[in-house]
Amino acid sequence: MRNLKSPLVLFVFAVVIYGILVSIHYTTSLFYQNGRRNFVRHQNTNLNVNQKCICKSEKTGKVYDFCYTDPQNYSSVGKKFDCVHVDTLERLEVLNYREPLPTASELIKNEEEIVFVSTSSDDHYQHSSKSYESVRKYYPNHKYILYGLHMSSEYIKRLPMDTNFEFRQFNTAQYPEYVSQWLQYRFKPLIMAEVSKEFPNVFWIDAHISMKQPNVVKTFFEEVATNRSSDDFSSITSFLDTGHSNFAVLFPELLEYFPSNSFPLLKMSEQVAAGIIHIPRTEHTLQIFKWYVLCALEEKCMNPPGAQIYCNFGPNRYETFANCFRFDQSVLNLLLLNQFQNPHKYFIKLNNYLG
CATH class of the missing domain: 3.90.550 (Spore Coat Polysaccharide Biosynthesis Protein SpsA; Chain A)
Incomplete structure (x- = not known):
């Protein structure tokens, strides 16, 4: 029985690992297929932002990324905009808009x-x-x-x-x-x-x-x-x-x-x-x-x-x-x-x- 179970366990284990790998591949592919949208959402978050690009609002305490990144090449980052403009963008509700917003x-x-x-x-x-x-x-x-x-x-x-x-x-x-x-x-x-x-x-x-x-x-x-x-x-x-x-x-x-x-x-x-x-x-x-x-x-x-x-x-x-x-x-x-x-x-x- 031990010899029969061992191949079965290995087979089940292999199937599970394969499923995990397929899931990872699918998730990664989906990320790149939707790269434009994922990148755009990233622009108004505080995740993985270069500290040199951060601007903090004195009014709200929120932190924003003020360096544009090429959506097609995340390693290509533009010159930082002046943090003095944070108040204006918040007043215009370009940065601090309320979600969810309607689609086009x-x-x-x-x-x-x-x-x-x-x-x-x-x-x-x-x-x-x-x-x-x-x-x-x-x-x-x-x-x-x-x-x-x-x-x-x-x-x-x-x-x-x-x-x-x-x-x-x-x-x-x-x-x-x-x-x-x-x-x-x-x-x-x-x-x-x-x-x-x-x-x-x-x-x-x-x-x-x-x-x-x-x-x-x-x-x-x-x-x-x-x-x-x-x-x-x-x-x-x-x-x-x-x-x-x-x-x-x-x-x-x-x-x-x-x-x-x-x-x-x-x-x-x-x-x-x-x-x-x-x-x-x-x-x-x-x-x-x-x-x-x-x-x-x-x-x-x-x-x-x-x-x-x-x-x-x-x-x-x-x-x-x-x-x-x-x-x-x-x-x-x-x-x-x-x-x-x-x-x-x-x-x-x-x-x-x-x-």
Whole structure:
């Protein structure tokens, strides 16, 4: 009997060990398959964070990681952001948001919840007015918020008399003084973060963007519900392309803060426009916005030394640097491309509807 039991015990033992190994392999594979999501969740925890990257809130006592890590390469860590920005990010509820938050697919069930948000300064008022009128043509009853960039009383008096229209003067006093340098576009991520505290379904539209056809929101919602409900897609979505790569308009100093795993990817991937984007208040959106807002607050991040908006494109708008920078747009694209490795994960082309 002893000789019969011994092989049986060994067999059972081998089966158990095999099961454990399979389980470990499955768990490890699942971690890497969901690496983007696991990494993003790691960003707001205190686990395994380099002590040199830690910033502690004096108000809440919470500790945050202020060094960006490439989601595709955990050993590639960017330059630390200044801890002085902790209070602002907590005020904007980008760091200290309450879980659980809805998913993007849960937020696209009701078109009426969409809130349109835009900005204008005095010199952009004509563009802003046309943009507003184009939205109102197809969405007469939706809430529309216009943030003024130091708009004067003369132009404020011209604003529409609309019960669903709200004007807010952007308060720059609570931010570094260079936020008021409008051509650095720091105001965009900051206003987006401000307004997302109140409204979970924001449709951001720049002053120079107009709607050309009806059913923009419906078309977008249907596309998401049909083809993009997976977590493999970004919750933040752009709707217009640019005709050039990320590399063409990327100052290398930005990579000191947000290292990228692939220069070939930067050259082959088209940059998408940040002029009209859907911003649902989801966990993923806020985790991207952590870095987006930090870059806007950090003096040399969203305005690398020598950066300029005027480009010198050559015949190849993908592989050649055009000696220009797209400020907020370049930053947001880099964050999304690093995360998803494919612009189609955060882009739905609606050029026929918008322009």
